Amino acid sequence: MSLTITETINWLKDVRKEGANKVFTMYLNTDRSDPNQQGGEWKIHLKNGMRNFETYLQQDDNTEELNNFKKVKKKAMDFIKENEQQFQRGVIIYATADDDVWFAKCVQMRLEDEFYWQETPEINQLIELSEKYPKLGIVLVQQNQVKVIDSESNRIKETTYFELDVDTEDWKIKQGPRRPSTAGAGGPHVQKDSFESRFAANQHRWYKKIAPKLDKIAKDNQWEQLYMVGEGDSAKELEKLMHRPIDAVLQKNMLDHEETKVLEEVLA
Template sequence: MTLAEELQNFKHQQDETGILTIYLNTDFGEGSQHSGEWKIRLKNGLKKLKEYVETSGTKEEQKAYKKLADKANQHIYDQQMNLQKSFIFMASADGEFLVEKILQVPVETEFHWESYPVLNQLEQMQESYPAVGLLMVQKSDVVLIDAALGEIRDEKHFSWEIESEDWKQYKGNASSDRIPSGSTQVDEVQQRFEENRHRWYKNLAPVIDKEAKKRNLGGIYLVGNKESVRDVEEQLHTTIIDIIPKNLISKPSHEVLNTVYGEEVR
């Protein structure tokens, strides 16, 4: 489901008893977050919302809110080791609607109890961080990251297989499966790839273009050393948003995303 389709689906969600929406800033880049500031914000936000529901809500609402507040608190703490810059939680009293997102972009901390999910910040992020691809190129290894709202939705890893002379898709780190052991063999593989990389990148380009179209990506960031990135850029028909001349293919995906967004801001 595309980002636009997700938001349209969210807009149709309604529960007269109540829907809890939480936008929680968990950006550890902020000095205050190192001491667990997000935990204090979460506690205070849920407490204030509880007071509001107890004052103006029915008994049914109060019961539903407590259940969802406890659920939200537990889910966020369960994910605390994976938190990046923000966490979004939306859930309905009837249990039919539940959304949790760990995002690479910050939000303003907000807590809402309404009959519908509050989507203002998500809609703003859709404009600021549309669906894009990050294509990391490191010689015979290529990784495509599909990201939207600062959230990594999917990854595809490609490596050139010397025996079949074709690009193969792998899960996880492909290079250890593809390159034979022994420094002489590795050198031979890399030398052969250097001699043929223009033609072999040309073979991969239609696959990347097809993925970008299928995923409705607004464009692609090319990440890697200048020589490899230039060769790939010449072959792609997909819009190139920007070029990041850094070798990040061995970095965790969330670090790559942070680096790319950081480069774009400068």
């Protein structure tokens, strides 16, 4: 399992190098919506940032440290080249020549351009981002449908859909959201009324079956915050049945909304 941002921060806090084996830190703004980035200015900032260190080390006549920096530079530039087409709003890199430190991530957050070559990694921006955009989960509930969003650093990592099979009374993972089942005889209105009545009578028992699944997902994903989104009694009932505390409940029906829009609403 990859480290969370909080775990990464704690790891980096203990990193300290000596002599010629410094730590490289880079925060690069690649946000295309930034008015200052319309012409791909990030490429110029990246080139200048790298060149400044190289020029300084050449003038200082420190061959070993210069060679270490060139190794780190190559690794960083290779990452940039491989991921350029998937750039979001920023890139963060921490690296050492001996591979003891390597962290490279494209993030959905605007960064301030910063470059460091020193004994310790510079983690102030990472700390700010972790506080503003924690690792969080969002549970959206609408009667017999539940959608779970796993998010970190303002980015959707994974989405899981559950739907209750009202015949077997089992919650099953689905590939996409569906409308509530309306099993029963008769026309559409009779079916809907029958389902609504059955759901009202069994809501507590049905939600009690999925609550442990959601608790396990929250634990496995190490969520720092958890939000519940749903209208009426559904969200409140499911909240009561989960052991994991809920940080906030939004009384809105957003099950069919785009995940990024849900995340924006939660973090607003």
